[in-house]
Amino acid sequence: MFETAELGRKVDKKSYKQRVPPLREELLRLQEDIRQRRTHQVILLFAGVDGGGKGETVNLLNEWLDPRWMMTNAYAPPDELERQRPAFWRYWRDLPPRGRIGMFLSAWYSQPILDHVYGRSQPHEFDARLDRILSYETALADDGAAIIKFWMHLSHSGQERRLKNLEQDPLTQARVTERDWDNWRHYDRFIEVAEHVISRTHTGKTPWVIVEGEDANYRSLTVGDTIRDTFLRLPRGAAQVSGLPATTKDVNKSAKKKSKAQPAKREALEAATHINVLTQLDMTQSVSKERYLEELRNLQAEIHLLHLRARHKGVATLLVFEGPDAAGKGGAIRRVNAALEARNYQVHGVSKPTDEELAQHYLWRFWRNIPRDGYMAMYDRSWYGRVLVERVDGLASEEEWRRAYAEIHDFENQLIEHGIILIKYWIHITKDEQLRRFKQRKRTPHKRWKLTEDDWRNRKRWEQYELSVHDMVQYTSTDRAPWTLVEGNDKRYARIKVLQTLRDRWVSVLGQTAEPSTRVVRAASRRR
Numbered sequence: 001m002f003e004t005a006e007l008g009r010k011v012d013k014k015s016y017k018q019r020v021p022p023l024r025e026e027l028l029r030l031q032e033d034i035r036q037r038r039t040h041q042v043i044l045l046f047a048g049v050d051g052g053g054k055g056e057t058v059n060l061l062n063e064w065l066d067p068r069w070m071m072t073n074a075y076a077p078p079d080e081l082e083r084q085r086p087a088f089w090r091y092w093r094d095l096p097p098r099g100r101i102g103m104f105l106s107a108w109y110s111q112p113i114l115d116h117v118y119g120r121s122q123p124h125e126f127d128a129r130l131d132r133i134l135s136y137e138t139a140l141a142d143d144g145a146a147i148i149k150f151w152m153h154l155s156h157s158g159q160e161r162r163l164k165n166l167e168q169d170p171l172t173q174a175r176v177t178e179r180d181w182d183n184w185r186h187y188d189r190f191i192e193v194a195e196h197v198i199s200r201t202h203t204g205k206t207p208w209v210i211v212e213g214e215d216a217n218y219r220s221l222t223v224g225d226t227i228r229d230t231f232l233r234l235p236r237g238a239a240q241v242s243g244l245p246a247t248t249k250d251v252n253k254s255a256k257k258k259s260k261a262q263p264a265k266r267e268a269l270e271a272a273t274h275i276n277v278l279t280q281l282d283m284t285q286s287v288s289k290e291r292y293l294e295e296l297r298n299l300q301a302e303i304h305l306l307h308l309r310a311r312h313k314g315v316a317t318l319l320v321f322e323g324p325d326a327a328g329k330g331g332a333i334r335r336v337n338a339a340l341e342a343r344n345y346q347v348h349g350v351s352k353p354t355d356e357e358l359a360q361h362y363l364w365r366f367w368r369n370i371p372r373d374g375y376m377a378m379y380d381r382s383w384y385g386r387v388l389v390e391r392v393d394g395l396a397s398e399e400e401w402r403r404a405y406a407e408i409h410d411f412e413n414q415l416i417e418h419g420i421i422l423i424k425y426w427i428h429i430t431k432d433e434q435l436r437r438f439k440q441r442k443r444t445p446h447k448r449w450k451l452t453e454d455d456w457r458n459r460k461r462w463e464q465y466e467l468s469v470h471d472m473v474q475y476t477s478t479d480r481a482p483w484t485l486v487e488g489n490d491k492r493y494a495r496i497k498v499l500q501t502l503r504d505r506w507v508s509v510l511g512q513t514a515e516p517s518t519r520v521v522r523a524a525s526r527r528r
Contacts (some may be wrong), residue, residue: 005153011217030231038099051162052152052213074105084373092367097359141205276470286490300339314373323427326437345376
């Protein structure tokens with residue numbers, strides 16, 4: 001694989017000086033075009049052998065291009081804050097927004113390669129990590145990201161010369177460490193592993209470019225030409241992604257029409273049978289006020305103790321609340337909150353994305369808010385908006401919301417593999433009960449603000465939402481991350497079921513708590 005990068009190709013100084021000015025000019029023009037259109041984020045990843053010129057190339061690109069719209073990210077081993085979240089959290093956090101270029105050094109390939117070279121991972125574990133990387137890159141590319149991965153290569157003897165030259169220069173000698181020489185001694189193993197990496201993760205949307213790194217001039221022009229050619233191949237129209245700025249409104253309108261038209265036949269069939277995962281729920285279930293108050297007090301006391309145990313053990317918890325408008329999501333969240341220490345949890349109300357969020361993949365804003373070990377996060381609506389409201393309202397194309405099931409599955413698996421307890425609730429109410437609650441909100445001054453035109457508009461699409469929820473449960477309710485369907489016509493019953501589910505999941509992970517003391521029960525009663 002690397003023979004073509006060991007041919008000794010060079011570019012003389014005169015030719016280099018002649019070629020650089022027009023290349024820079026074209027790169028700057030294309031960079032400004034990308035910045036103005038804001039339809040693509042550009043990700044340049046640099047990997048390869050030590051001394052291959054990764055850092056020098058990044059510095060050169062910051063010199064050639066406008067650095068105001070460039071982002072450079074270089075990674076050391078994870079610090080304490082990063083270790084308290086899934087491994088890809090820091091990479092999602094550092095993604096450039098659409099219109100900008102992000103350069104990544106020692107990024108998501110670095111640690112898996114090192115671990116496998118030095119025998120810290122088995123082949124099946126290594127392949128699983130590469131599959132995770134491929135899923136990450138594919139999700140970004142499908143959302144419109146332009147991804148170029150450069151493998152900067154040197155022969156064994158070329159790497160030795162390069163490291164010795166760096167050591168002899170007072171300005172660069174500090175860059176060469178014993179680790180670099182140790183890696184050089186394992187050169188053959190590195191090459192074997194690198195060939196496997198490139199073979200497994202090279203795709204049409206996320207290609208690897210192997211760059212011969214011996215001659216700096218040749219290396220620089222190769223990288224520059226590759227970036228220019230990639231920019232020229234980017235679609236000139238608006239990217240086919242949802243929620244982009246005003247310049248792509250026409251695309252969204254087109255996607256909206258398509259989204260509504262394509263599932264029409266199936267929706268008609270489902271409406272005729274009117275049997276789905278929601279229609280099978282027993283919506284008559286209820287709890288008396290007396291029983292509710294007693295169970296609420298006891299459950300909150302248990303949850304309080306379990307919450308403190310989770311905090312002490314460093315176990316994070318993430319609760320997702322979905323459901324129709326006025327289903328009681330906020331009320332259920334408040335009953336959970338009442339049992340917790342306020343400093344240890346955060347509630348995220350998810351609404352229309354901000355301009356900053358629109359410039360990223362739709363999962364970006366959720367990755368940013370993943371709780372640290374021992375902490376808790378609750379989402380009043382969540383990433384499932386992609387397969388619910390964005391699907392029904394045509395804000396995402398059919399291709400986008402269909403691939404979202406796999407993207408969400410991968411996202412949640414990463415949370416669970418890190419040790420996060422993930423609980424997903426769909427709190428359901430009937431259409432008649434929703435109408436009753438809407439009318440009650442309209443009559444109640446302190447609740448009137450909750451009722452909006454969007455609520456009435458969504459109600460007209462009740463059957464479409466039921467179909468979307470049915471598909472959501474079908475494709476994303478797994479043994480590791482099941483959906484809890486909550487019968488919500490009776491608010492008291494729904495709140496108790498939410499608390500019981502949380503209690504039971506915590507007990508299964510943390511173990512049974514001691515019987516709550518009278519003092520704790522009284523405190524929970526006051527917090528209620």
